[in-house]
Amino acid sequence: MLKVGIIGATAYTSLELIKILLRHPEVKITYLGVRRTDRPKISDIFPTLKNLLDLTCETIEQKEAPKDIDLAFITLPPTISMQYVPLFAGNGIKVIDFSADYRFRDKSLYEKWYKAQHTDSKGIETAVYGLPELFRNEIKKTNLVGNPGCYTTATILALAPLLSKGLIHSEDIIVDAKSGVSGRGREPKEDTHYCECNENIEAYSVGSHRHSPEIEHILSIKTNQKVSIQFVPHLIPMNRGILCTIYAKPKVVGANVRSPLHDDEVHKLYKEFYGKEPFVRLKEGNEMPRTKDVIFTNFCDIAAKVTENRIIIISAIDNLIKGASGQAVQNMNVMCGFDEKTGLL
Numbered sequence: 001m002l003k004v005g006i007i008g009a010t011a012y013t014s015l016e017l018i019k020i021l022l023r024h025p026e027v028k029i030t031y032l033g034v035r036r037t038d039r040p041k042i043s044d045i046f047p048t049l050k051n052l053l054d055l056t057c058e059t060i061e062q063k064e065a066p067k068d069i070d071l072a073f074i075t076l077p078p079t080i081s082m083q084y085v086p087l088f089a090g091n092g093i094k095v096i097d098f099s100a101d102y103r104f105r106d107k108s109l110y111e112k113w114y115k116a117q118h119t120d121s122k123g124i125e126t127a128v129y130g131l132p133e134l135f136r137n138e139i140k141k142t143n144l145v146g147n148p149g150c151y152t153t154a155t156i157l158a159l160a161p162l163l164s165k166g167l168i169h170s171e172d173i174i175v176d177a178k179s180g181v182s183g184r185g186r187e188p189k190e191d192t193h194y195c196e197c198n199e200n201i202e203a204y205s206v207g208s209h210r211h212s213p214e215i216e217h218i219l220s221i222k223t224n225q226k227v228s229i230q231f232v233p234h235l236i237p238m239n240r241g242i243l244c245t246i247y248a249k250p251k252v253v254g255a256n257v258r259s260p261l262h263d264d265e266v267h268k269l270y271k272e273f274y275g276k277e278p279f280v281r282l283k284e285g286n287e288m289p290r291t292k293d294v295i296f297t298n299f300c301d302i303a304a305k306v307t308e309n310r311i312i313i314i315s316a317i318d319n320l321i322k323g324a325s326g327q328a329v330q331n332m333n334v335m336c337g338f339d340e341k342t343g344l345l
């Protein structure tokens, strides 16, 4: 039985993680760490867990890793995570970090966007990006995974097949993305108050969202070319779910300004690329991904359509599952040699 701990147990993502882990036959949750000092039961923080998991939460320490865990999920915010990860990774404990602190292979890029000095150079250099569909072999061999962001998961999975085959202009891509409010975390912020976000749709962080460099960085590494995107996220009045609509420009053959591809060719390409991937589902014909079909699941649904001079790719995920906790369990399964679908299907 793998003994796992969650550091940041009061987070939204932690609740989802606990629910998945309770269904996982190979895992026992042995430690829950929180910053508060009153040692609450996790079922007092999340009453939905009553009688399912009534474990007492311990106060997290920056000095010593808790005993009796084989794998730690760190669900703390960026720049806070890296203060804790070395405690675990340095003691032979496998780590899956939910923040952006271990997602970049380029420390200076992280420091530019997160406006903080990265204090764990060894960790950021050795961590593997936890998107199993693209980095499964590396994840199998690592003890430290940087779990991807939610928007980034939906966008990268949607674009990887076309970029890998060199069929679209890699520096002319528009990503119009929409997220439910849980994507902004449990900590209250002005724009997540009920009266602010209910009955409202609003773009935010236009030109400055931190998932933009992550998408460009990972796709550039994976497809060996400079990838550049225009990324516009929107907050929409739903609890959970992400929908990305992506506008890519096909590379033109000869003087023909029309796409050289047809819908069925694009569909065939996606089918070949994702083969037997258990968590990527491709839509056929005029079917479109819907957040309703993916919430509470680890699936990413994708459709691609060819129009007059664009290829439109649409993807949908649950930000808290495939965009965070489900993906983290998928990574744990790969790292530990369990069936990748365990606890998730």
Ligand SMILES: NC(=O)c1ccc[n+]([C@@H]2O[C@H](COP(=O)([O-])OP(=O)(O)OC[C@H]3O[C@@H](n4cnc5c(N)ncnc54)[C@H](OP(=O)(O)O)[C@@H]3O)[C@@H](O)[C@H]2O)c1
Pocket: 008, 009, 010, 011, 012, 013, 014, 034, 035, 036, 075, 076, 077, 078, 080, 098, 099, 100, 148, 149, 150, 182, 183, 184, 185, 186, 187, 319, 320, 323, 324
């Ligand atoms: N929400 C999503 O859809 C999503 C998707 C992908 C990745 N992520 C990433 O996953 C992580 C967790 O996200 P979330 O949305 O679940 O967060 P959240 O609900 O806002 O919870 C944040 C957690 O971090 C703790 N925390 C905050 N500041 C701290 C500090 N200075 N010291 C110690 N603990 C601190 C909070 O403790 P208190 O309860 O004491 O405040 C809470 O447990 C973040 O890195 C986020 O970027 C989130």
